Amino acid sequence: MIIALDGTTSSGKGTLAKRLAAYYHLPHLDTGLLYRAVAKSALNKGIDFADERECALLAAHIDLAEFDERELRSAGVGAAASVVASLAAVRRALFELQRKFAQQKVGAVLDGRDIGTVIAPDADVKLWVDASVEERARRRFKELSSMGESVTEQNVLLQLEERDARDAQRKDAPMKPADDAVWIDTTRMDPDACLAKAIEIVEAHKLAPKEKKAPARKPKS
Ligand code: DC
Numbered sequence: 001m002i003i004a005l006d007g008t009t010s011s012g013k014g015t016l017a018k019r020l021a022a023y024y025h026l027p028h029l030d031t032g033l034l035y036r037a038v039a040k041s042a043l044n045k046g047i048d049f050a051d052e053r054e055c056a057l058l059a060a061h062i063d064l065a066e067f068d069e070r071e072l073r074s075a076g077v078g079a080a081a082s083v084v085a086s087l088a089a090v091r092r093a094l095f096e097l098q099r100k101f102a103q104q105k106v107g108a109v110l111d112g113r114d115i116g117t118v119i120a121p122d123a124d125v126k127l128w129v130d131a132s133v134e135e136r137a138r139r140r141f142k143e144l145s146s147m148g149e150s151v152t153e154q155n156v157l158l159q160l161e162e163r164d165a166r167d168a169q170r171k172d173a174p175m176k177p178a179d180d181a182v183w184i185d186t187t188r189m190d191p192d193a194c195l196a197k198a199i200e201i202v203e204a205h206k207l208a209p210k211e212k213k214a215p216a217r218k219p220k221s
Contacts (some may be wrong), residue, residue: 001025001107002122003202004115006177007129008142009078009163010136012186016129016194017111023110023199029101030080031112031119034071034094037062039080049083056089062097075144075151075159082163085113088219095119095218100205102216113167116178121138122215127198128177133189136160172219182212 004022009014014030023029041058042049049055071077084090095118102108103122110119116126117165131139137157144151167175182201186194 001124001202002102002120003107003109004102004120004123004126004178004181004182005109005111005129006115006117006175007111008131008136008175009160009167010140011109011129011131012139012191012194013127013129013190016127016184016186016198017109019191019195020198020202021109022193023195024107024202026053026109027101027104028109029098029111031094031110031115033064033067033069033072033128034059034062034090034097035081036112037064037067037092038090038094039084040067040072040077042084043077043080043139049080051092052087052089055084055087056093059084059090059093061095061214070147074147074154075149077164079159082166086166086172089171091172092219095216096198099218113175114173117176117183118173118219119216121178123199124209125202126178126181127201128181128183129194130183130185133160133164135187 005013010112018028038055038059042055043209047054098119102110116123137153137160140160141151141153141156144156184194184197
């Protein structure tokens with residue numbers, strides 16, 4: 001079973017994906033970490049984000065084991081990830097890795113922005129996870145503060161809006177819900193309620209599986 005979770009920044013999709021994967025004993029890939037690792041690598045090496053070829057080369061050889069996840073989750077790396085994620089060549093370079101992960105025999109849970117639309121259009125269950133921007137800013141502010149970053153909630157909100165706009169408006173694989181995704185609005189839900197809702201959706205799918213869509217095709221150069 002492939003479960004695809006897409007949605008906005010700090011909507012709770014990452015936590016939900018991790019818990020859903022643990023519940024169903026499925027491997028989980030947070031695909032945002034891949035874009036964050038490419039951005040961090042470019043920052044470390046002094047590579048310009050406008051240099052699509054060099055950024056794509058980094059993406060083609062990215063190994064998450066070489067990065068400190070805490071560093072990848074910083075606000076600065078997140079903003080940079082959104083910029084490199086708008087480069088078509090970077091997305092192409094990361095396609096196979098994500099696709100392979102999705103196609104494992106045992107199944108998989110992937111979360112990101114284009115899982116249900118581009119990486120795994122053939123996913124068994126697709127979830128679109130969102131929350132009000134104010135609630136997301138509140139959560140992200142709490143998270144960043146606990147990581148020791150000095151930010152204001154107002155600033156976090158502005159950055160979230162900027163990131164959402166960039167992710168949704170890029171030409172290549174923009175962030176959007178798949179036509180057949182089930183929406184979960186987490187604004188007034190805690191993580192346990194989100195998990196319960198997602199399990200309910202997966203179980204409903206098991207009782208009445210939907211028709212499979214065609215498998216993913218690598219985006220053209
Ligand atoms: O989910 P996240 O905040 O860790 O993602 C960081 C950035 O990476 C986000 O702004 C958009 C991009 N991203 C993407 O374009 N496609 C994905 N499948 C996952 C993340």
